[in-house]
């Protein structure tokens with residue numbers, strides 16, 4: 001990892017879900033090269049093993065855990081394996097997710113359930129177990145969640161975008177809860193040329209970098225070097241690093257109470273802004 005420093009994650013034990021391919025694989029390879037011992041989680045056993053082999057081939061430490069993050073027992077196993085194999089959990093990258101393309105009125109019950117189970121419950125399940133281990137160890141840790149520009153609206157991605165909105169809310173709440181325990185929680189909104197992004201057929205799709213260009217941000221967030229950042233939602237495309245704010249802007253005030261028609265007039269004025 002040219003320029004990343006080979007020891008920035010020395011002695012760190014990290015779990016990365018969805019690390020069999022795409023961005024997750026790049027995060028796992030980069031974390032291992034930076035010195036971390038990595039639990040490679042993926043529903044695809046063969047892909048997970050390939051990532052483990054690639055890490056070991058370059059002298060790194062990794063083991064695979066196969067199964068869906070949407071299963072409580074698998075989420076539990078990711079943490080248990082990290083503790084058994086490496087003695088604790090210092091980091092989690094809750095990266096595994098699925099995307100379904102449809103207009104909201106064409107979503108099927110099956111797809112809505114699948115997206116919510118993997119992208120919402122799967123993140124909650126894996127983080128729940130990992131954060132519990134971090135609390136019990138008294139050492140804290142770093143949790144990286146993954147959101148998407150779709151939470152602000154991308155045509156055909158409403159179920160997926162909603163799930164990423166939920167992840168942003170988890171990030172804010174976990175960052176708050178984790179402060180007293182030294183647990184940092186930050187979200188990234190990445191861009192990378194992967195199987196998932198190739199299924200995005202928008203004509204205005206932004207250019208997609210190789211996932212290896214995005215991985216240094218995850219390494220940085222897992223590292224103590226980025227403390228005390230917590231609760232941030234970062235955008236990174238391998239070139240520009242950005243951060244999302246969450247400010248509330250006052251549109252109008254009334255000290256005497258509002259009538260519906262006056263509120264409507266204020267809203268029309270706001271819409272014209």
Ligand SMILES: NC(=O)c1ccc[n+]([C@@H]2O[C@H](COP(=O)([O-])OP(=O)(O)OC[C@H]3O[C@@H](n4cnc5c(N)ncnc54)[C@H](O)[C@@H]3O)[C@@H](O)[C@H]2O)c1
Pocket residue numbers: 017018019020021022023024041042043044047067068069070094095096097098118122146147148149189190191192193194195196197208
């Ligand atoms: N690629 C992009 O440009 C982009 C943009 C914004 C956000 N993201 C987010 O980045 C993350 C990685 O995306 P990607 O593009 O690498 O996707 P990908 O589809 O290429 O890879 C996802 C990996 O997760 C695994 N996975 C899927 N369901 C799983 C489950 N239930 N349990 C465990 N593993 C499972 C897959 O087997 C695969 O290895 C996702 O959270 C995605 O929403 C990606």
